[in-house]
Amino acid sequence: METERHDAQVFEVNDNALAVLEKRYLKKNEAGDAIEEPIDMFRRVAGTIAEPEVDFGIARGLSGDEARAVSEEQEKRFLDLMLSRKFMPNSPTLMNAGRELAQLSACFVLPVEDSIDSIYDTLKHQAVIHKSGGGTGFGFSKLRPKGDVVSSTMGVSSGPVSFMSVFDASTDKIKQGGTRRGANMGILRVDHPDIEGFITCKHDNDEINNFNISVAITDEFMERARADLDFDLKNPRDGEVIKTVRAQDLFRKIVEGAWLNGEPGVVFIDRINADNPTPQFPIEATNPCSEAHLPAYDSCNLGSINLERFVLTAAQAEEKIAQNGRASGPRAPKETDCVDWVALKECVRTAVRFLDNVIEQNDYPLAEIARMSRGNRRIGLGVMGFADALVKLGVPYDSGRALELANSFMEFIDRHAWEASRDLAEERGVFANWEGSVHNARDGRRVRNATVTTIAPTGTISMIAGCSGGIEPLFAVAFLRRQAGMEMPDVNPEFVKIAKDRGFYSEDLMRSVAEHGSVRDVEEVPEDVRRVWVTSQEISPEDHVNMQAAFQKHTSMGISKTINLPNEATIQDVADAYTLTYSVGCKGVALYRDGSRDEQVLSKGSAP
Numbered sequence: 001m002e003t004e005r006h007d008a009q010v011f012e013v014n015d016n017a018l019a020v021l022e023k024r025y026l027k028k029n030e031a032g033d034a035i036e037e038p039i040d041m042f043r044r045v046a047g048t049i050a051e052p053e054v055d056f057g058i059a060r061g062l063s064g065d066e067a068r069a070v071s072e073e074q075e076k077r078f079l080d081l082m083l084s085r086k087f088m089p090n091s092p093t094l095m096n097a098g099r100e101l102a103q104l105s106a107c108f109v110l111p112v113e114d115s116i117d118s119i120y121d122t123l124k125h126q127a128v129i130h131k132s133g134g135g136t137g138f139g140f141s142k143l144r145p146k147g148d149v150v151s152s153t154m155g156v157s158s159g160p161v162s163f164m165s166v167f168d169a170s171t172d173k174i175k176q177g178g179t180r181r182g183a184n185m186g187i188l189r190v191d192h193p194d195i196e197g198f199i200t201c202k203h204d205n206d207e208i209n210n211f212n213i214s215v216a217i218t219d220e221f222m223e224r225a226r227a228d229l230d231f232d233l234k235n236p237r238d239g240e241v242i243k244t245v246r247a248q249d250l251f252r253k254i255v256e257g258a259w260l261n262g263e264p265g266v267v268f269i270d271r272i273n274a275d276n277p278t279p280q281f282p283i284e285a286t287n288p289c290s291e292a293h294l295p296a297y298d299s300c301n302l303g304s305i306n307l308e309r310f311v312l313t314a315a316q317a318e319e320k321i322a323q324n325g326r327a328s329g330p331r332a333p334k335e336t337d338c339v340d341w342v343a344l345k346e347c348v349r350t351a352v353r354f355l356d357n358v359i360e361q362n363d364y365p366l367a368e369i370a371r372m373s374r375g376n377r378r379i380g381l382g383v384m385g386f387a388d389a390l391v392k393l394g395v396p397y398d399s400g401r402a403l404e405l406a407n408s409f410m411e412f413i414d415r416h417a418w419e420a421s422r423d424l425a426e427e428r429g430v431f432a433n434w435e436g437s438v439h440n441a442r443d444g445r446r447v448r449n450a451t452v453t454t455i456a457p458t459g460t461i462s463m464i465a466g467c468s469g470g471i472e473p474l475f476a477v478a479f480l481r482r483q484a485g486m487e488m489p490d491v492n493p494e495f496v497k498i499a500k501d502r503g504f505y506s507e508d509l510m511r512s513v514a515e516h517g518s519v520r521d522v523e524e525v526p527e528d529v530r531r532v533w534v535t536s537q538e539i540s541p542e543d544h545v546n547m548q549a550a551f552q553k554h555t556s557m558g559i560s561k562t563i564n565l566p567n568e569a570t571i572q573d574v575a576d577a578y579t580l581t582y583s584v585g586c587k588g589v590a591l592y593r594d595g596s597r598d599e600q601v602l603s604k605g606s607a608p
């Protein structure tokens with residue numbers, strides 16, 4: 001860990017994080033050299049995101065001086081949260097806030113209507129969004145099927161899959177703002193006549209490389225598959241039944257694809273729309289990693305709380321219990337006693353304010369997107385470092401206690417995020433589309449944001465924060481990293497600490513753990529430690545799914561989570577996982593069978 005010091009403030013950054021920051025996030029001069037330090041980046045972000053406080057303050061009757069004081073106070077809080085690695089906004093905010101390209105959101109959904117004009121307008125809009133660092137999702141379900149007539153030319157349509165490859169090819173040509181490659185989600189409804197070709201399009205065609213694909217599954221389809229009934233595929237133009245299939249056969253095809261290489265995923269579209277807080281704008285698609293469920297032209301800016309930072313040591317927990325005057329006498333603290341809930345609540349409130357301010361500062365790539373995003377004010381506060389928090393608390397990921405903790409954390413975060421949004425509505429007013437929203441219709445609840453919580457993968461920001469990603473379990477306890485021509489063990493620092501504290505540390509042992517990736521079969525590691533340091537592929541699909549469901553229960557939009565299966569998992573195992581995901585109330589599923597993709601990004605026992 002290197003420590004950067006500026007005034008009294010510190011940002012601890014490890015080598016991996018520093019490399020990522022230097023490559024993609026820090027301001028550079030024309031020669032390509034970074035001209036800001038990580039701490040300057042966080043200052044730039046905090047300062048920019050606190051600016052709207054001045055106008056908001058004046059609008060609610062504060063004097064200029066008072067409003068500026070509020071802005072300064074919030075700026076300090078924003079900066080503190082980021083420097084202490086308790087909270088990080090999504091990458092585009094870190095990269096672009098306070099810079100010329102002030103596009104701050106990670107997620108967008110664009111419409112695809114059944115006309116050449118619409119398709120090619122959206123193609124252009126996709127390019128504009130990718131250039132600015134955002135990811136795009138598209139629902140292709142309104143496009144007429146392949147072979148259907150095109151009346152103006154008396155020709156035939158080439159269908160959704162073919163148009164998707166046009167979007168894919170265009171993505172290749174646009175590198176996102178010089179930062180990251182464009183990512184897309186392509187979605188087709190399960191009742192579209194081209195669904196079978198869509199399911200296998202990434203197997204049949206190695207040209208589609210920049211899309212994740214998902215089938216939008218309806219409740220009717222799930223019921224028909226369960227009852228082994230037929231299912232109609234209909235032309236979206238006029239509802240004409242083009243083909244009737246056995247629902248179970250179609251389900252099998254989806255599952256076989258997922259078994260083969262993880263695609264397609266599925267989203268439960270009726271469930272997503274049933275929970276859409278703005279039903280006046282129906283949802284047909286999601287962002288690339290599928291956690292943000294958005295109507296056409298909407299966007300979402302994400303931010304994630306690092307749960308590990310809120311876990312107290314046993315001594316701190318004892319002290320907290322003593323201070324709170326519990327008269328129950330000495331006892332071992334329960335896990336929830338080891339969480340600093342007061343600090344977590346403060347963090348949630350500040351993060352909601354931060355994300356609401358991001359909407360003000362966002363320079364949207366299109367007028368339609370600006371209108372919809374400001375109209376709904378969707379924000380997506382999520383979590384990361386959950387697996388790190390569990391190992392600190394000594395709780396195995398695949399245990400009932402972990403599910404209870406997931407429930408406690410997310411229920412608490414969601415509740416306080418809504419409370420913060422309610423308080424913001426009092427200060428700043430409700431979101432513009434509030435009147436037609438369920439918040440008004442259902443309970444007259446005045447809130448500032450249509451949604452407040454979403455759990456993102458946190459692929460890069462968890463690296464910057466030095467914690468485990470999203471709500472995923474640990475991928476490995478250690479791996480071998482090639483360094484200066486040698487293979488060196490890179491071991492989770494918390495594991496090293498425990499090994500030293502418990503007296504089972506040795507360099508040989510660390511190498512052995514790195515070779516295995518996991519500690520399950522390493523006898524020198526005490527049994528209870530082995531149990532807690534469980535890694536993703538050792539966790540059963542049911543436990544993965546149940547964890548996703550526990551977080552989903554308290555999340556406004558969706559969850560990014562991979563259900564990991566061992567390489568030897570069967571097609572039936574995949575089918576069971578999909579069915580379970582639906583029955584426990586998840587909004588979708590992304591599944592991965594170990595080793596099933598040629599290029600596995602990170603493989604156990606080898607350097608990433």
Ligand code: CDP
Binds near residue numbers: 090291
């Ligand atoms: O950690 P970071 O903020 O970089 O992103 P993430 O949490 O891994 O991904 C959040 C969202 O950012 C994704 O669901 C996509 O919408 C978008 N994204 C993208 O457009 N391109 C990428 N290479 C990665 C993410």
